[in-house]
Amino acid sequence: MSKQANNIFYAQSGGVTAVINASACGVIETARNHSELGKVFAGRNGIIGALREELIDTSVESAATIADLRHTPAGAFGSCRYKLKSVEQNRAEYERLIDVFKAHDIGYFFYNGGGDSQDTANKVAQFSQQMNFPITCIGIPKTVDNDLPITDTCPGFGSVAKYVAVSIREAGLDVASMCESSTKVFVMEVMGRHAGWIAGAAGLAAENEGDAPHIIVFPEIAFDQAAFLAKVKESVGKYGYCAIVVSEGAHYADGTFLADAGSKDAFGHVQLGGVAPTLATMIKAELGYKYHWAVSDYLQRAARHIASGTDVAQAYAMGQAAVELALAGKNAVMPIIVRESSNPYRWSVGEARLSDVANVEKKMPRDFITADGFGITAKAREYFAPLILGEDYPPYRNGLPQYARLQQVLVPKKLAPWTGK
């Protein structure tokens, strides 16, 4: 094989989080400390940036700007929803990646994303061997869905968890204030199409009997309308109100999403999202309670202002570890978070093979959910609690958080335009 090039290509992939830039910060700051490494190029809009040869040169950014990434939400270089096919299906894409990497002396590929991205990174590692142009491929875990295997948690999740727990605590107090003469039911919809990790974490807000949330609706449990309505009625009877957290993926036993259960908008289209209003109007129709509902959507995963300090530290550590693993000669691996102890919380950095991570979805264990299907168990609480520990506030100016503004200077192109997309 030829001598390995020493520039780094870093790309963000899939839905962004409040802390993915903290991982980028970890990569860039660590790489800058190692003279044997060259420049860090970031893909403009993720892997698409590599295919288009749109490489953002992070070396022109000041140390202060790079440091700002640690407290900046969303994807500073742009992300994308774009999954490379298999080598057999689209060999040209892989060849293009290698061509771009060669042209820019890139010997390291750090892919910051979820299960699909780890799969891609693994394929690139294999393909680069075939092409006799060695690329060290390291995955960096990221997903608010918390569904990557092996790692104890995924950077991005702890901050969403904190946001939803704080939000339902606050909104619960609001409803409690109003319930005597006004709103009695509040429904908050949270992300999680396939797994209830985020919904479950909202349960941390309930520390004492009667605290919000009173009901959690999980995608793991088929929705039972009669049992649900009985529980709402019971909560209103006991506490005067009912605060509900519902996962967007909540569905009936036949698999139909609650959110797709027939709502049509003014244009006659089936309304997507909106399981919260669906539940709220169901309660109104069946029990007559006045309701309010909220759908946080992107607000929850972008909420850097209330990020978990633990999550920020872990996201940074994953970026740092990616560089260190690469320098240690590892390939086709992903740093992971290893839980050493829950109470007191202690964690360390481990590693997993990309082939073991790729395309495996970690489900929430059934024993995290109470027998009635509407709450979390002590075991779940033990798991979730450390992940929201610590506050890590961004700096403010004029009353607003100040987030990194990068120059986004592109490296001059050397190749013909990519015609694949």
Next chain:
Amino acid sequence: MSKQANNIFYAQSGGVTAVINASACGVIETARNHSELGKVFAGRNGIIGALREELIDTSVESAATIADLRHTPAGAFGSCRYKLKSVEQNRAEYERLIDVFKAHDIGYFFYNGGGDSQDTANKVAQFSQQMNFPITCIGIPKTVDNDLPITDTCPGFGSVAKYVAVSIREAGLDVASMCESSTKVFVMEVMGRHAGWIAGAAGLAAENEGDAPHIIVFPEIAFDQAAFLAKVKESVGKYGYCAIVVSEGAHYADGTFLADAGSKDAFGHVQLGGVAPTLATMIKAELGYKYHWAVSDYLQRAARHIASGTDVAQAYAMGQAAVELALAGKNAVMPIIVRESSNPYRWSVGEARLSDVANVEKKMPRDFITADGFGITAKAREYFAPLILGEDYPPYRNGLPQYARLQQVLVPKKLAPWTGK
């Protein structure tokens, strides 16, 4: 007239806020410093608590618990949506209030609410004179709607303003990350049925060309679908994405709310709320852009975790001033916030007569809105900017904000049950 009793009755009214308890804290702490004043009784669920003789004895709460109120959102004593009719229409209610006040040696009535509440406080002041049982009635301003006259702003508004500006900044960065291959339009619905104060404040997030939000839809401006869609298209063309803030009160020229424009849920009911999904699906239908939307609802007004330091200080000052005005012999007045200077921001406490405040709604001036109707002017920015200044974080334990937990001890009843409600 008989000698004035020296206990205080304090009640929270209408929709609660992130800082109404800071006003309660100001009342109670200030009253405790004046030996000529007796106990502070808080109405359980607002004025209903007075009618039912359900008086929460705040004197049993420790100084630490009362201090905790300053950083606790929502209505710690309960609020209500209950408007006293005129004396002519329901004299019995006023007589009942006076009976309860007499029975518990209450000589001061502090009513913490919006325009309706100030009207009620004014009526009670007049009626108590007629009944020869002098009650000093002081209003304490509160409303996220920012629609009280005379006062420069209303406690509660600055914190919602900060929440929506921070939220759209963060979500805007998220959409910017994803727009190349995924979501291009994000719509965030905010409160404001009659006035666009909250929607306008979200405009503070846009400090540089291209920043979110790119469009604000105000209730003050009749919705023009063609102009709106053209603006969305322009924004996506120029910046790659479009972040929109829409007031729940957005409506067509004929007065029809966008949110009521025909959406039906699974049960066949007209869907209330939900102007955000209405706009999002309109954009999808007409322009084809992939969208996401959020409705914060109560989260925005309960978000003590991101409260404005200015707002907290002003809310406390209003409670404190209410006591001081009462001790100075004032009656039927409300403390107000007087803006001395915008830059640097300086404010002082003034006063207004309840008769001048009651039932007057302060509209957002037309010159706060740009000519095209979709943005805020420099004048608006000058007004809004100081109101979100400063962070005032609550204390955290286990990763969650710690809010006051009161004992809620009721004063023993002395009267027959109220039969009015």
